[in-house]
Ligand SMILES: Nc1ncnc2c1ncn2[C@@H]1O[C@H](COP(=O)(O)OP(=O)(O)OP(=O)(O)O)[C@@H](O)[C@H]1O
């Protein structure tokens with residue numbers, strides 16, 4: 001079985017995915033970490049030196065690679081399901097269950113403001129007001145893809161351990 005965690009930047013995919021994998025005794029792959037390791041560059045370096053189109057092409061190639069794995073929890077990047085045939089690949093992967101971690105705009109903004117420098121799409125945004133506007137528009141565009149997941153979990157008001165347990169219970 002594969003559990004694929006999907007959601008906007010800051011929704012908790014990496015943090016919760018790692019915990020779920022430990023509880024289920026599954027392997028854990030964070031697609032962003034996998035890309036960084038394969039490319040021997042950080043995500044900001046890839047965007048800066050090679051550009052976003054290069055990143056999206058590699059993200060697609062490595063997604064296909066990790067979808068071959070079994071007994072694994074995979075946390076995708078925030079944009080992964082929203083490009084090319086990636087969401088179709090997730091939905092058609094063998095024995096795969098996709099979970100959308102759905103978070104409100106104010107919660108995402110509170111989490112992302114202090115951590116924005118590691119995320120090239122928002123690194124240039126400095127105020128809470130501007131980040132709220134950006135996340136609102138971006139999430140609206142991306143929700144079309146996120147909402148295709150087989151399960152949706154609202155994360156607002158829940159701790160990482162509560163969400164971890166909820167996912168473990170689902171499977
Ligand atoms: N339910 C939660 N309650 C409080 N803090 C949380 C919760 N989920 C995640 N966080 C915190 O929010 C921040 C972002 O989480 P994380 O890096 O796991 O998000 P992500 O979805 O993997 O983002 P990205 O798409 O950018 O990789 C972290 O500091 C994490 O500890």
Ligand SMILES: O=C(O)C1=C[C@@H](O)[C@@H](O)[C@H](O)C1
Nearest residue numbers: 009032043077078079119120
């Ligand atoms: O939302 C996005 O498009 C991104 C999210 C991160 O996980 C990284 O994959 C990268 O910063 C792009």
Ligand SMILES: [Mg+2]
Nearest residue numbers: 013014032075
């Ligand atoms: Mg992550």
